[in-house]
Amino acid sequence: SDGRVGIKDAAQLRTEFADLVTKLTEKGLMDGFEGVIIQEMVKSDRxxxxxxxxxxxxxxxxxxxxxxxxxxxxxxxxxxxxxxxxxxxxxxxxxxxxxxxxxxxxxxxxxxxxxxxxxxxxxxxxxxxxxxxxxxxxxxxxxxxxxxxxxxxxxxxxxxxxxxxxxxxxx
Structure with missing residues (x-):
């Protein structure tokens, strides 16, 4: 997996997603790609x-x-x-x-x-x-x-x- 954290808004999300797809394509890993999971950033030291x-x-x-x-x-x-x-x-x-x-x-x-x-x-x-x-x-x-x-x-x-x-x- 290639986790991305600290995404601030929809524009940054689109940029990060495009970057991820580019990297997967370059590595020949897009076959079987089904999507991503997006979840709220949790702030905690516990x-x-x-x-x-x-x-x-x-x-x-x-x-x-x-x-x-x-x-x-x-x-x-x-x-x-x-x-x-x-x-x-x-x-x-x-x-x-x-x-x-x-x-x-x-x-x-x-x-x-x-x-x-x-x-x-x-x-x-x-x-x-x-x-x-x-x-x-x-x-x-x-x-x-x-x-x-x-x-x-x-x-x-x-x-x-x-x-x-x-x-x-x-x-």
């Missing part, structure tokens, strides 16, 4: 991560913690087995050291904790409903400086294609 990985013995292991580039460095994450309860989601959020950032440290707008909980609960339900999902992560889940809203900026799902075809009755 990046969280949430997701899951399927353990062959225990099932889906949900994860939450400090995200972005810090996930590997700080290792401030917590885990619970799916399906999550409301109490599990709340405990996960409150158990990481980064909770202080979510609570609004140093005058920052506090995160909407109920919406972070809802995100964890919905991910838990998703992997329960679609057992063919092997891994799923949202990184970063940014906490908006404006209103504390959690916003999924990037995500990834890895699934077992054979199981997915059978489960979705496509095979």
């Amino acid at each position: 990046e969280m991560v949430c997701g899951c990985a399927k353990d062959p013995q225990y099932g889906q292991m949900m994860m939450f913690g400090l995200g972005g580039v810090f996930v590997e460095v700080m290792k401030d994450v917590t885990f619970r087995l799916a399906p999550l309860t409301v109490e599990d989601a709340s405990d996960m959020i409150h158990s990481v050291k980064a909770y202080k950032l979510l609570a609004g440290a140093r005058g920052a707008t506090p995160a909407q904790i109920n919406k972070v909980e809802e995100t964890l609960l919905r991910l838990s339900q998703l992997v329960e409903d679609f057992a063919f999902i092997d891994e799923l992560d949202i990184n970063p889940l940014m906490i908006s400086d404006k209103d504390g809203e959690p916003i999924a900026v990037d995500g990834r799902i890895k699934f077992n294609a054979t199981e997915a075809l059978v489960a979705l009755s496509i095979a």
Whole structure:
């Protein structure tokens, strides 16, 4: 992908899009090009991560913690087995050291904790409903400086294609 950030207006958007198409054409990558995703620029220094990985013995292991580039460095994450309860989601959020950032440290707008909980609960339900999902992560889940809203900026799902075809009755 070739992300572009800080686009100010429609004219700049057209210029950036034309530049992207030119670069893809020059590299011979336009075959299969379907378009672009445009989303609001999120201003935040608070990046969280949430997701899951399927353990062959225990099932889906949900994860939450400090995200972005810090996930590997700080290792401030917590885990619970799916399906999550409301109490599990709340405990996960409150158990990481980064909770202080979510609570609004140093005058920052506090995160909407109920919406972070809802995100964890919905991910838990998703992997329960679609057992063919092997891994799923949202990184970063940014906490908006404006209103504390959690916003999924990037995500990834890895699934077992054979199981997915059978489960979705496509095979």
